[in-house]
Amino acid sequence: GESFYNPYIPRVLEELTGKGLITESKGARVIEGRKPPLIVVKRDGGFNYASTDLAALWYRLNVEMAEWIIYVTDVGQQQHFHSVFSAARMAGWLPDQKEEKYPKASHVGFGFVLGADGSRFRTRSSDGAVRxxxxxxxxxxxxxxxxxxxxxxxxxxxxxxxxxxxxxxxxxxxxxxxxxxxxxxRLTDYKFxxxxxxxxxxxxxxxxxxxxxxxxxxxxxxxxxxxxxxxxxxxxxx
Structure with a gap:
């Protein structure tokens, strides 16, 4: 689960800071390189999905020694993962995108499943995704x-x-x-x-x-x- 990687977040962010990749912007700490910048520490000092995903990527590459990591999510998260991968390449964790070398990370997106009204398919109480x-x-x-x-x-x-x-x-x-x-x-939204x-x-x-x-x-x-x-x-x- 995501909470497993929480203890690794500070050391990962410290490494990225030491490499000059993390800068302050409007009270938050971000990684430039793509637009919009990847926020890794919020204004209130809390961590977010980006900091967790970077820690998870670091762990999979350095501890599990993964050769190819494939993230399968909806297309709405494509930009987020491309920003995470970009940060990992700047940190030297991953080779340049143009190089056909391992290790590597890929995002495989899929379209949204929509309800009859065209909005995201949810439970009747709208409290989450349908199982x-x-x-x-x-x-x-x-x-x-x-x-x-x-x-x-x-x-x-x-x-x-x-x-x-x-x-x-x-x-x-x-x-x-x-x-x-x-x-x-695979990439097309469809109504359920x-x-x-x-x-x-x-x-x-x-x-x-x-x-x-x-x-x-x-x-x-x-x-x-x-x-x-x-x-x-x-x-x-x-």
Missing amino acids: LVDLLDEAKSQSLAQLIKRLTENGQIAKWTDEELDKTSEAIGYGAVKYADLKNN SYEQMLSDKGNTAVYLQYAHARICSIIQKSNKDVEELKMVSILSYL
Whole structure:
């Protein structure tokens, strides 16, 4: 956790100060080099994310002897980490960015997950980010409700056991969330919508799963060997 690196912050800042990298600006202590400057000590003397991340980077490079550190966060933190990496290069912890040498540090950003209103996706009480386990549980729950409704309308609900309903709704719900996330460009923001994810029309996991189920049904009714059909398909393509 972040608190683990707190004892290392003073010595890291002392090293950076000794190298002439930290200067005072409007009551705070900063590292110049990029705009805006990287604030490492606030006006009230307290530390912040920058001081913690510098201490963590120093520890990983000097104690854990990491060769390549990859930070995976949302794109909103890209500038922050580039400033941290810039400070580390000025301190001599990392080689020049143009050099293909180790050790090195990289930032991999991903787009924001947005709510229906276009703002950051939060819990209903807006007290923090939504946990993945809660998203998956809700997707499964809504998938189960839709499945029961569809089977009831078709008069097929009596043919399904509780275990089959549970297993199928889990596959559909989990698959819907995974596919909705992976089909987007990594850097692109997207709106999280159960209605769109669980739709059986369009570019969704549910549509693909139903298409796969129909294909399997056709193959089963054909009484043909699957490998034989694969070969016929390949030959037809060629």
